[in-house]
Amino acid sequence: MQVKPQSRVAFQGERGAFSEQAAMQLLGESIELVPRPTFEAAFAAIDEGRADLILAPIENSLAGSVHRSFDLLVDSGLSILAEEIIPIAHNLIGVPGSKFEDIAVVESHPVALAQCEKFFTEHPRLKRIATEDTAGSVRDVIRAGDKSRAAIAGSLAAKIYGGAILREHLEDNRENYTRFLLLAKTSNEAARSSPGNANKLSLVFQLDHRPGALYHALEPFARRNLNLLKIESRPVHGQPWQYRFYLDLQASRRDPAVAAALEELETLVVGLRILGSYPAAARASRTHS
Helix, strand or coil: CCCCCCCEEEEECCCCCHHHHHHHHHHCCCCEEEEECCHHHHHHCCCCCCCCEEEEEEEECCCEECHHHHHHHHHHCCEEEEEEEEECCCEEEECCCCCHHHCCEEEECHHHHHCCHHHHHHCCCCEEEECCCHHHHHHHHHHHCCCCEEEEECHHHHHHHCCEEEECCCCCCCCCEEEEEEEECCCHHHHHCCCCCCCEEEEEEECCCCCCHHHHHHHHHHHCCCEEEEEEEEECCCCCCCEEEEEEEECCCCCHHHHHHHHHHHCCCEEEEEEEEECCCCCCCCCCC
């Protein structure tokens, strides 16, 4: 995957978000980071001329799929260039000079709060406040200068905003990872191509309401011994009780068996679209926090 130096990469959240960590891990530190307040704003950044690429979380190993990212991906017409997986380590971050005993309120994104349930059970005096994102919570706590407030976020947010880490690894389960997709606008020809090291394929389609429709759609892959990694269904907005099916396959479009399976699939489904053919991310390391 070739990404130009100083490429502008948009992501949802503030500086210090886990998305920023994933972007730098995937693309290096020469990129220009473009934090955006919402998923909608992040996905609009390329069309607005504010970014060249978008990095979006697509699923968490504990919380499951990020449905808003799935929906926006299809609506945007963007293609997947790559993926990255990072470990999620939650830290309690307060104002410099504060002590854990001072903390009365803990702020963070609802998913982060939910992933630290054991910590809150052990410390029932702490009041939880849900916010828009983890890193933004750290920024707000540090700006307020209130030693009774703290936020849950990654260590990068503490570094960027000058916060003090009061407790590390609050997450209930250390096997906590988030998978991100790197997205870009591509030409029709580029979208049909596949890099030489691509070994993962993502696609989406709809089905007619008839018995066995999903079974028949998956059968071309099973018959050719192609491994299905993930399947996800999402409602089609404006079409009640209609659903899109997202598939991740351990496959490359360069493989003749895969090409034949896709050709057969196109006759069985409605609106087949290849979202991307790209290298699978390496196994995440827990050396990051």
